[in-house]
Amino acid sequence: MSPGVLLYTSLIYVVLIQQAQCCVPSTIQAQVPVEVQAGYVVSKVNVGDCNSRRFYFSTCDPDFTVLPDGTIVTLRVTRVTSEGKSFCVWAQDQTHHRWKVDVTLTHTMQPQLPQQKTGVLRRFRRRWSPPPIYLQENSPPPYPKDLEQIGSDSSQNQSVYYRISGPGVTTHPVGVFSCEELSGVLRVHRALDREEFPVLIFIAHAYNRITHKETDKPLPITVNMEDVNDNAPEFVENSLLFTVEERSKVGTVVGQINATDKDEPNTSHTKIRYILLTGTELFSVHSFSGVISTKSATLDRETQEKHLVTVEIRDMGGALNGLSNTGTATISLTDINDNPPTFSEKSYKARVGENKADVLVLRIPVEDKDLKGTANWKVIFKITKGNENGYFRVDTDPETNEGLLYVTKPLDHEEGSHLMLELVAENEAPLVGAGAWMQVPVDLMVGDEDEGPVFSPPILTLRVKENVPNGTLIGTYTATDPETKTGKGIKYYEETDPASWISVDENTGGLKTTNMIDRESKFVSNGMYNMTVRAVDTSKKQGIGTVLILIDDVNDNNPVITVPDRTLCEQDGVLGSITLHAEDADATPYGEPFTFELGEEAVGKWKLKDAKGTSVVLQQAVALPYGLYSVPVVVKDLQGVGEAQTVNVRLCECATTTPGQEECVAQERSAVLGTWGVLAILLALALLLLLLLLFVFICSTKREKLYIDDGSGGMLIKSNTEAPGEEVKTDPFLLLCPSPVEAVDTQSRGQGVGLGEGLDQQTLEHQHQYQGNGFQTSAHEFVTSGGQTNIYASGHYGQGFYGDEGFQNYSVLDTWRTNELYLGNKLMYFCEEEDGRYADDLLKDYGYEGEGSSVGSLDCLSQMGVEEDSLDFLDALGPKFRLLAHTCTHTAEEEE
Template identity: 50%
Template sequence: MAHMFIFAICSALIISRVDLCRIPETLYVLVPQTIPVGYQVTKVETADCDTRSLVLSLKDPSFTIDRNRAIVALSPVSVVGRGRTFSVWVQDNSGQGSEMEVHLMRRTAPETHNSKGLLKRTKRRWSPPPFNLKENMKGPFPKVIDSVVSDSSVTYKVFYTMSGPGVDQAPIGLFTLDRESGMLSVTNAVDREQYPLFNLKVSVFNAENGQPTDLPLNLRVLVDDENDNAPEFAGPLQFTLPERSSAGTAVGQVKATDKDAPETSHVKIKYTLLNGLERFAIQPETGVITTITNTLDREAQDKYMVTVMIKDLFGAVNGLQNTATATISLSDINDNPPTFTKALYEATIKENEVDKLILRIPVEDKDLVNTSNWRSKFVITKGNENGHFRIDTDNSTNEGLLYVVKPLDYENGDKVKLEIQARNEAELTGTTAQWMSVPVDVTVANVDEGPQFSAPTVTFNVVEHVPNGTLIGTYTATDPETKSSNGIMYYKTLDPGSWVNVDRNTGELKVANTIDRESHFVKNGMYNITMRAVDTSSKSGTGTVILVIKDLNDNVPKIPSELVLCESGGDALGSVVFVAEDKDSDPYSSPFTFNMPSDSDGKWSVKKLNDTAATLKQEKPLRRGIHQVPIIIRDLQGNGDTQTATVKICQCRNGVCLANQSSVELGPMGILALLLPLALLLLLFLLLAFFCVTKMDKLEIDDKEYSGGNLLLSNTEGPGDEVDSTLIKVPIGIEQAGKDSVKGSLVNVGWMGTKSSSTIGGHGVHDNGIYQQGITTTKIQDYNSGQYNTQYAGSQLVGNSMSCIDSRYLSQDGGSLRMWQANGNYLHQKLKSFETEGDDIMEDDIIHSYEYEGNGSAAGSVGCCSEYGDNANLDFLNTLDPKFKALAAVCRKS
């Protein structure tokens, strides 16, 4: 019957639909004969249900289902006879519910009578929990552990079942339980470090009906530990310690673990050092390594390797052990100052040199390279009171770099003794050593220097508009070697307004032109002049003269050139605010006074707004357009006059006259201004047409008078020489060509289609000669023949007179060509005559030196003109146009 019952339950579970929320169809529960209130009968187990929408219910009012799905008694319930049965329903949002029948069965137990005749219920008893199992036990297997016996076996014929880890869970099959005798056996060795504990569940059933005869037993199987695991190191064995640490300083802690059972001697580890005992020690219980000396020097040895042994059973002979090497590195401290490689350093520098490296000072440092303990910084402790030197550090070599930053003067001393100290970026620690210093001797070499002004900058006060020739002051210089001013000449190198003359011998500064404080050359009332002093060896020095210009009341307040008054609309009268400006400074400037003239027509009034501004108001209605308004403006000193303000009355937008306003006010003069460019353009076309159709006149070069405005005259060979017109042969057919030749000029032989002509040197005039007869067409290539080349004929003589070309002016018989050749012959003869004539013929062409004009002359000395190289500079002759150079090349030909 019991087998059939179990089979029915299993069949019901197998055939149930797995896709619906379900519970077992039948459940048997052993309960006391009287169930007290609050007694938990059982817990409902569900499968494939939605826990969020799960609903459990039952029909017996004596029981309820709490939130944990446990069936709890609401009132005392007696279980008699064949027991008590009720149903439990379960349903979720799938809509399909399941029903389970719960059968409550009275728990049976033998009863005995006590001495007083009262009935008592004995407790059920399982024997013997718990069980112990030693790990790594030897075979053969299976090996019996113990037996599990329920007291219900005395009353019933029972059988036992077991479940849990080691049975039907991993590791599956490790334990077996004899179904009838309850004998528990193990089938294999167990590793405690993997499975320290097994929680098994043993149940007992009536062999006849399959119903439980006792509550299930939770059986614990403990695996006893065996020292089968050696301790292991945890974490890296890398430690760092500052050098020179005191004895007893903690280096670091060695950490180890053991897989054996905690709180047993199997995991009690002892730490031992196998070497390095002269410098380090280790605490046996904690594994903390400490120093036993204070002499650890990184510069001597920066790393130590020590062997550490760990052993369980706290170091017992039979304990398991492991060893490893710990690395102890020493970190650097600044216990070594930088040292110099020499006891004395020497350097040489020329006087007046500046920003120059004169010495590299190497040092040595035993500390860790490229750290603050190694990097050096240098200090000049002595000899640099005047700030002539600077010392830096070369970051790559750690050397000291000594620079001269302020010029040295040999005359003030040829030797400078310095003392330089080398330090580190970090302070010294762990040592009694001190920073070291080294002497440096700097030799100053003498240099022939230029003169030096008495001061680099000198200031003179001067009143603007002082008369020319007024002495401003004297600015002199001396030779640093001789301390004398003899032979020193003074010049200006910068005088933007040419306001000052300098006496070359004395350095006196005098007014040369009007000094105006309001000039744009003056900044903040000061005007700068740069002076140069030159000695006999052409060496020079410079200085600056600052003229502090005192203001005069030489300017009156001025109003803007045009004022725009916007119409207010209707009968309202407008006004405009204007600002007056006075170039003078206080007290010759603002505040201003504003008034209308006494004979004012009453159309306008002016009212002061502030120190520099006023409001010009319209007192009567006025037409649009330009109005001239007289206003009297005076400065603080009463200096001023009547000025006329140009006021434009117009319709405005954003303070600007509208565009159509200007077109409405356009009068006859405006129309004339628009037509004038058109008339000029028409006149230009008429002139061009006139020049192109007018016959060419002869040109005569007039050299009767000498013009001082010309540096050179190209149409004169020398003063008093004349061109013999009889030497110039002109071709027949060119009327009046040879007759109109004049002295000092050449006949115009350019293209004759224009009235303009060009001559050598540019001094040409028009005459009435007309070339038109005997001119026929010929090829331009014919001009390439003759004693001179095309460049000479076409470029040098013809020049730029190439407009309005007319081939009719080239004769067929080569007359024009012969004329060019004749002119060329004459020029060659003239050049040849220069070689035989004396130098006195050119005496008027040479440069003359002019002497001092004498005392009392208003002009004074000619000054710069007394020297050839001052202002009569002929350097421009080296940059003449290429055409002039070509002419010179032709003239040099023999």
């Protein structure tokens, strides 16, 4: 040890000594009576600020003892002369440093009263309060025994008798004491145990023999039980279990034995002495404090983990006449890391295959004698040499404490077939003592395996412009065989090509474009496109390489206005404006900033301002009426490339002006005919068409034959209907919904009206053909004798349509019934299927949001000029309807 360390240690030792001396008094002076009784408290060794430290006290005078708290007590009766009495007290701390305290006793000048002796009968005249009675515990027979005689002062003037009551007399323990009534003699009738009844106080009463009234105040009588040494000391529970670190220094405190004695405290009956009967070569015990300390520094847990030491405790200060007891103290040694882990072999060898990763190469067993499962036992392995490139790692098996050597990166036999590692085994806890961590060499052989082709470089970077022509060679990517160092016999294939842009030449590894490369494609990230190429040698071994294609941008995208449909909110006195934003998929310098120009047809009505790179403000140049406007705007990129685009602007008064959430205020109801008006007109026309069909049917059944002077000699055959039919009257204000009916069965119309054999017909030019929902019609024109052209419609459900060659065996009645069915179904849809085929033709309620319409209600149109049961409306059906009426009239005149 260096001189500096010795000096430093000495200074610390001196400081500690001084600190201890400062808190332990060197002298104590106390005043005591001339005759000091046993158990008298003389004084106390006050350790002051050293209470945080533990002290053990002893005395050099056998007449005195020192309790663990420093209290000095007499063990036997001691007389103090006029010169006084001196003795010493020793104080010892946990480090076994001792300090001497000189105690000086001087007596007081007041004489001490003689002590009352027991067992002598005395009569106390004129004193109703006798001193306490002392009775030795467990005194031997015979019984009863006389204790004292009491006498009341009132017995001088009158005749009295005495009685006693209370503990020991009338309460527990009952019947121990009695009193003779006339003489006042107190007697004890059996032995008592001081440990059960240390003091008994009962009451004595004096009564007049004649009046039986008390002649004096009640007298309390105290009986003190004198202790005898009848209880041996006993160990406190669990006070014999101790732990101490192995290899502790000599004098290290192991613990303190605690014992108790039921006899009277602070007397020699309870002064316990501690003696070790076994284990004295390793441990020692302080005689009166019971503190056990180490006596040797050779305690080794790995040799013996527990030591059993027999301890004797004896009262009377260890005197031979004292009572004793024995017990076994168990001292367990706690572990320290005084044993480094050791390898079972001096060196290790292993073989590892090349191109292997995360593979266990070797298990390295070690042995550690320290306590299993603790930080002193757990091993940490470190590779101190040979792992500069990070190919290996060593883990620890938590169960066996073995080292697990793994290869973390693939090894190449061609780069090195032999590797040397050096491993060190350490513990989690630092090593105690002069030992050192052990190390062991590991010899690794790298096996040789047939490997697949290897691309060089592993990642090939190419640069190409987008939109290059198909078949352009953009680069070559080849691989070599690591065994032969050549690329002979290697074939190349596409492994991954997300956009199918590149083809790989099987023999040369050339990379050619097969599709147009687009930098703005979803397969391109940050202008880069990845693909992989697979190389296969003659032994079918494979290797993968990555091609990173950097795509240079070209100006192949025009700027586009992101939101072409906008709503412009106009305010009173302020011309409204909106901000247009544009985007260009191309990158700089083919993108922003953009230039904005207004189309010629919008000049004077609109204007552009505040252009900021990718946005511009479109504003009204003049006040414009509400409505929808198409504004042409030309947007060009930084290179001047762009085209005209149309911005659809809805100009209105807005309810909200939040950008992007503009909403127009609902306009008042317009006087222009709306949807419901159009539907009402269509419904009226449908009713008129039904009436027309009915009228034609009536006309066609007047005669058997109806001649049409059209030059063809054709005629219509009379139907089986002999009269126009019953007149059907309907409420002009009520629209009836017909029930769905089946189409006219053209295959079974035996009772229908057909064409006569002598009827000639001439088909004119086919004008119109209609197909819908399984129903087909064709329109035909016939020239009548009057030179007018009539058009009728024929129809058929389910199959084909009418040809251009005439009626084709279909009757006129079938035609009109089919038309009637078609119109009836449509009217039925009007009433029943709002979401069906004709849902848009239905009448719907129009929300009333303002003042009434200037044209009035449409309901009036259905009633205007219509009288119940009147057919005058047929006079105003139009020229075509008049032509049909003329045909029927002409037929009637011919019959006449």
